[in-house]
Amino acid sequence: MRARSVWMGILSVALAASVVACGGKKDDLDAPDAGGAGGAKVDAATAGDINGVVSFDGVAPKNEPIKMNADPVCMKENTTPQTQETYEVADGKLANVFVYVKDGLGSYAYDPPAGPVEINQMGCRYHPHVFGIRVGQELDIVNSDPTLHNIHALPKGNAEFNTGQPIQGMKTMHVFNTKEVMVPFKCDVHGWMNAFVGVMDNPYFAVTGADGKFSLKGLPPGTYTIEAWHEKAGTQTATVTLGAKETKDATFTFKAPAAATD
């Protein structure tokens, strides 16, 4: 009788441990790794900004021409010659560069993202081509084209997904659970369509526009490693020390590959 009670006790403990272990595992998988949760909030009274510009030195390589004849709809929507968006250079300034705080942030708690981010398949292109999103923030994937697309994400840290959107106006929602710079998107139907998203656990990121400018606002005082990422030119980093209420500049210059300047 006593032995039976002991065995029942052992079984009960094992069962309880299994339930706890399994339950814990599920939570780990489902909960977005938002980063900074539980830390102090950034003091707006001492926060500063880092502004800057990304330049391009030399002659940018010509972007690859795109043949859209595989899909009559894409042909109809793009009547002029089309090229890839790889190098968007104007007046020596480089667009589509993702700039973010790579290192130096402590454990802060940030306000949740304002709303969803949208990537739109329009004119058989992704709009935007490069963008950032927060961990746990809703990504709305929209197909505005009167043709079908599949959006195929190829992350290394997050879960890969491949979603078909055969009907114009379709909208699909996705959430990334882990910080990752960068996650490529591609459309396997239209091989030229690609985009990149930087998934961040903090709000300090920006993408350069046609003027090459970026701004990281509301950073707490500290010394930061700022990285500028470009899909072809690679990455560059800069170290910036920011005092209370300071505004500092950071500049990046990507050089043309040797073959392009020859």
Next chain:
Amino acid sequence: MLHRFAKFVAGCTVLLVLAGSLVTSTGSGLSVPDWPTSYGWNMFTFPPSKWVGGILYEHGHRLIASSVGFLTIILALWLWMSDPRRWMKWLGVSALGAVIAQGVLGGLTVMFFLPAPISTAHAGLAEIFFCITVAIALFTSPRWIQGYGGRILDDSRLRRLATATTTIIYCQILVGATMRHTGAGLAIPDFPLMFGHWWPTHWDAKIAIHFTHRVGALLVTIAVLATATAVFARTSISELRRPAGLLVALVVVQVSLGAFTVLTRRDVWINSLHVVCGALVLTTSLVLTLRTWRGRFADGHVRLQPDGTTT
């Protein structure tokens, strides 16, 4: 009639191999993200107006594969009901099993985003299925059933050589499939040199796979030449000489296509024809090998009727 139908199925399988190779060569493997449906439609009712871009290749491959699967069901039933040889009945069943497994592998590789092991297994099983259809076509041919008039020598050395050659070719195809599905096709970007030298100057996993495929091509060429030389030296019968000659010609074409695949930076059609030609090299070698083994096959009380059918 059964023989003609078996040849038709084998011919359709060549088309299927071409369609499959085009899917990989064009990078269209995930252009239809769902399976067995196509963008939510039943595969057979998916509107042709939506077969654009990569979908044309992936969906086309699925439809051709379904057709070959349907033809294989007929072939297996036909063999089961009309061929008196017990092992032929089961060969038909094995063809059906292979084509079903092949379909499942194709679906799995889509659902798991083209993992190299599943995609390579899909390519490897495709070759086995093709070999089975060609073997059925051969075994149902009147000449095979008649035993080629008893003219084929019982030559154990030739049998061993031909069998080894077929095995080497299949292994080489598996290495090629691994290279294709791990993205190692241009890991060594020049030909015939390797990074400007006769031996790679540096190594990683992809370079090693690519290098193995080039070494494999050399081994296949040596094995095929040895087999063909042995055939022409030892026998004058056309049933062995013809496939031996064809095998040498196909290997020349295949090596050239492999070289041009690298030199053209994986041109879609050259790359795809390289896959198809590889399958033809394998099955030609298989036919030669099986014919060298003909004397060892039991007749199974098969009688050939004047119209070419068996009883």
